[in-house]
Amino acid sequence: MDTSVKNLIVEKIKSSKIGQVDFDNLPFGDVFTDHMMVCDYKNGSWGTPKIIPYQPLTLDPSARVFHYGQAVFEGMKAYKDDKGQAWLFRPDENFRRINKSCVRLAIPEFPEEYFFDSLKTLLRLDVEWIKPGEGNTLYVRPFVIATQPGVIAAPSEEYKFMIICSPAKSYYGGEVRVKIAEKFSRAADGGFGFAKAAGNYAGQFYPTKLAKEEGFQQIVWTDSSTHEYIEEAGTMNVFVRIGDKLLTCPTSDRILDGVTRKSVIALARDQGIEVEIRPIKVAELLDATKNNTLKEMFGSGTAAVINPIQGFGYKGDKYELPKVENSYASRFKKQLTDIQYNRSEDKYGWRYKI
Amino acid sequence: MDTSVKNLIVEKIKSSKIGQVDFDNLPFGDVFTDHMMVCDYKNGSWGTPKIIPYQPLTLDPSARVFHYGQAVFEGMKAYKDDKGQAWLFRPDENFRRINKSCVRLAIPEFPEEYFFDSLKTLLRLDVEWIKPGEGNTLYVRPFVIATQPGVIAAPSEEYKFMIICSPAKSYYGGEVRVKIAEKFSRAADGGFGFAKAAGNYAGQFYPTKLAKEEGFQQIVWTDSSTHEYIEEAGTMNVFVRIGDKLLTCPTSDRILDGVTRKSVIALARDQGIEVEIRPIKVAELLDATKNNTLKEMFGSGTAAVINPIQGFGYKGDKYELPKVENSYASRFKKQLTDIQYNRSEDKYGWRYKI
Numbered sequence: 216m217d218t219s220v221k222n223l224i225v226e227k228i229k230s231s232k233i234g235q236v237d238f239d240n241l242p243f244g245d246v247f248t249d250h251m252m253v254c255d256y257k258n259g260s261w262g263t264p265k266i267i268p269y270q271p272l273t274l275d276p277s278a279r280v281f282h283y284g285q286a287v288f289e290g291m292k293a294y295k296d297d298k299g300q301a302w303l304f305r306p307d308e309n310f311r312r313i314n315k316s317c318v319r320l321a322i323p324e325f326p327e328e329y330f331f332d333s334l335k336t337l338l339r340l341d342v343e344w345i346k347p348g349e350g351n352t353l354y355v356r357p358f359v360i361a362t363q364p365g366v367i368a369a370p371s372e373e374y375k376f377m378i379i380c381s382p383a384k385s386y387y388g389g390e391v392r393v394k395i396a397e398k399f400s401r402a403a404d405g406g407f408g409f410a411k412a413a414g415n416y417a418g419q420f421y422p423t424k425l426a427k428e429e430g431f432q433q434i435v436w437t438d439s440s441t442h443e444y445i446e447e448a449g450t451m452n453v454f455v456r457i458g459d460k461l462l463t464c465p466t467s468d469r470i471l472d473g474v475t476r477k478s479v480i481a482l483a484r485d486q487g488i489e490v491e492i493r494p495i496k497v498a499e500l501l502d503a504t505k506n507n508t509l510k511e512m513f514g515s516g517t518a519a520v521i522n523p524i525q526g527f528g529y530k531g532d533k534y535e536l537p538k539v540e541n542s543y544a545s546r547f548k549k550q551l552t553d554i555q556y557n558r559s560e561d562k563y564g565w566r567y568k569i
Numbered sequence: 570m571d572t573s574v575k576n577l578i579v580e581k582i583k584s585s586k587i588g589q590v591d592f593d594n595l596p597f598g599d600v601f602t603d604h605m606m607v608c609d610y611k612n613g614s615w616g617t618p619k620i621i622p623y624q625p626l627t628l629d630p631s632a633r634v635f636h637y638g639q640a641v642f643e644g645m646k647a648y649k650d651d652k653g654q655a656w657l658f659r660p661d662e663n664f665r666r667i668n669k670s671c672v673r674l675a676i677p678e679f680p681e682e683y684f685f686d687s688l689k690t691l692l693r694l695d696v697e698w699i700k701p702g703e704g705n706t707l708y709v710r711p712f713v714i715a716t717q718p719g720v721i722a723a724p725s726e727e728y729k730f731m732i733i734c735s736p737a738k739s740y741y742g743g744e745v746r747v748k749i750a751e752k753f754s755r756a757a758d759g760g761f762g763f764a765k766a767a768g769n770y771a772g773q774f775y776p777t778k779l780a781k782e783e784g785f786q787q788i789v790w791t792d793s794s795t796h797e798y799i800e801e802a803g804t805m806n807v808f809v810r811i812g813d814k815l816l817t818c819p820t821s822d823r824i825l826d827g828v829t830r831k832s833v834i835a836l837a838r839d840q841g842i843e844v845e846i847r848p849i850k851v852a853e854l855l856d857a858t859k860n861n862t863l864k865e866m867f868g869s870g871t872a873a874v875i876n877p878i879q880g881f882g883y884k885g886d887k888y889e890l891p892k893v894e895n896s897y898a899s900r901f902k903k904q905l906t907d908i909q910y911n912r913s914e915d916k917y918g919w920r921y922k923i
Contacts, residue, residue: 242719242721243720243721244631244719244720244721245718245719245721247630247631251630269630270630271627271628271629271630272627272628272629272630273625273626273627274625274626274628275625275626276601276605276623276624276625276626276731276733277598277601277710277733277735279771280634280635280767281634281640281712281714281767282640282642282710282712282767282770283767283770283771283774284638284640284766284767284768284769284770284771284772285770285771285774286635286636286638286771288636318775319772319775320771320772320774320775321771321774321775321778354720356631356636356720358635358636360635361771364599365596365598365599366597366598366708366710366733366735367596367597367598367599368770368773368803368804369774370774370778377630379630379631379720381631381720396759398759399759399760400757400758400759400760401757401760402757402760403754403755403756403757403758403760403793404754404757404793404794405750405752405753405754405793405796406753406754406755406756406757406772406793407772412638412768412771412772413634413635413636413637413638413767413768413771414638414766414767414768414769414771414772415638415768416636416637416638416639416722417633417637417638417639417640417674417675417715417766417767417768418638418673418674418760418761418766418768419722420637420639420674420675420723420724421672421673421674421675424675424724439757439758439759439760439793439794440758440793440794442759449722450722
């Protein structure tokens with residue numbers, strides 16, 4: 216196996232556990248492949264990446280990640296085409312973003328060659344875990360955690376960069392109805408909502424639990440100052456189709472610069488769809504509902520790819536979206552997955568060969 | 570040892586490591602006592618708390634705490650008086666607050682008797698680690714982490730509640746100058762800034778690093794919408810003395826309801842000091858600086874108790890505070906530590922006997 220990481224350490228499992236896995240019944244993110252990547256940061260530099268058997272971590276109870284949430288992650292997917300070749304989708308974007316997240320969380324950036332060489336080595340080793348066929352993917356989770364012991368509230372001087380992989384079917388099932396946030400917020404201006412930081416996620420669990428009790432599956436967050444503008448759905452960016460125009464809000468220090476989001480924008484513009492990237496008022500959604508110009512809403516994200524939104528709730532009222540033919544959501548989902556599974560031309564150079 | 574927790578499990582160390590510790594040279598939060606408390610949540614309930622030798626944790630790399638920051642903590646201090654009796658300061662407040670934090674982070678609340686009985690048992694077992702004498706304390710860190718494996722972004726169904734203890738000298742040394750935040754923010758309206766959630770801390774490291782490069786030790790955060798009002802310092806609430814009046818901003822969903830903060834307010838009011846709890850504009854600080862009525866600023870928090878602020882920076886300008894005699898900061902620090910070390914009457918019932 217070629218790799219340009221000198222002394223990349225590979226310790227293979229003795230026997231694979233793949234035979235024990237029911238690939239037709241995979242709860243999202245529950246089963247992990249045979250190997251994982253670990254790279255330790257200590258004394259001011261990243262050490263040699265290691266591919267080792269998937270195994271538990273041993274950490275001091277005072278490790279910073281437990282106390283101060285100094286942790287970031289990424290989400291990517293690997294796909295297998297009909298000829299058995301495995302692919303990633305725009306992993307350069309994930310690499311850039313995890314380092315952007317690292318900077319904001321005061322974590323040392325990770326070297327590019329370590330990332331790609333260990334990623335390729337890991338995925339080639341566990342390539343049997345990537346199953347061909349629509350909807351089958353390998354969810355790849357790079358993450359960094361602060362491991363230095365000590366409860367002083369200061370940046371850690373030790374970290375672990377890891378990659379773990381989980382075979383997956385599609386992430387969301389069924390119809391999604393969202394609650395538009397009126398009281399709770401996800402991120403502050405000047406905060407770190409744009410980063411895939413651990414701390415951005417746990418804070419959404421309680422408001423989401425309350426929204427679920429009202430019959431919604433997810434929350435569409437609004438700006439924390441006025442709650443008048445929609446932002447993102449926590450694990451998805453949000454698109455709105457009014458008439459034939461596609462709207463999405465600009466990225467900012469509150470909103471994740473989603474890889475699927477920017478891919479959808481590129482596809483749409485290339486197909487002559489007018490895309491407006493600007494703040495979207497909740498009031499505009501309500502107006503468009505009234506005059507029947509609100510055709511679609513959908514979320515975009517690595518886990519879900521494209522997730523159509525059937526309805527939304529706001530200030531106690533519930534709104535249903537119409538069923539549209541030739542929806543943008545299904546069009547972009549097909550176009551994206553065709554590229555991801557190597558069923559169509561890759562004119563943008565988004566596919567990355569494993 | 571009396572305890573009302575049925576089947577509280579106590580497994581003692583074979584030999585103490587206390588002899589190896591240099592109590593005169595203790596970096597904050599680096600050294601831990603012989604024992605720790607662990608209590609696991611599984612299948613919908615908290616199990617039996619265990620006091621066991623301080624030891625590493627073994628967790629799956631996919632444990633939720635690493636990915637989604639589902640973790641909360643508390644900070645308390647134990648003190649030893651001249652007769653060798655150990656005390657805590659208002660632990661009922663910390664208990665109430667950790668459960669408030671738990672609710673906001675979708676973590677199951679912890680039972681009161683488990684908390685107090687295991688806390689007492691742990692501190693009695695490690696009582697030799699609490700050294701008498703001004704400035705010597707045992708920093709007590711209760712915390713909860715989400716331990717369930719699986720990278721789906723949803724609340725964990727398994728948790729560990731733990732208490733670890735670290736002998737400490739005073740937390741902050743020397744003069745503190747703070748930067749008043751103009752761009753970065755700590756918390757959003759509708760967010761979880763009021764909670765001692767792990768995710769509230771790592772986001773402060775990078776802005777604090779930048780502030781340190783400008784010669785400040787800490788940041789005083791401002792509201793994320795306008796940056797016109799001061800809020801808290803991240804690990805301390807902030808007090809301002811203008812003339813002889815003491816000001817502090819109200820607690821909110823962005824601001825921690827500090828135990829030391831509320832103790833200072835009680836002490837001040839009892840001594841006839843006028844305390845105004847209201848939003849404080851940065852502009853008001855600048856005006857007070859100009860007309861020489863800004864007498865003091867100080868932070869309050871468990872780790873620092875009272876930390877005088879000698880100066881602040883705002884929009885590129887630096888402001889120095891005057892040296893005042895009979896400062897409120899030193900008065901409240903003395904009154905609080907006198908209560909904490911059992912050197913004065915405890916008219917508020919704040920001391921808690923171990």
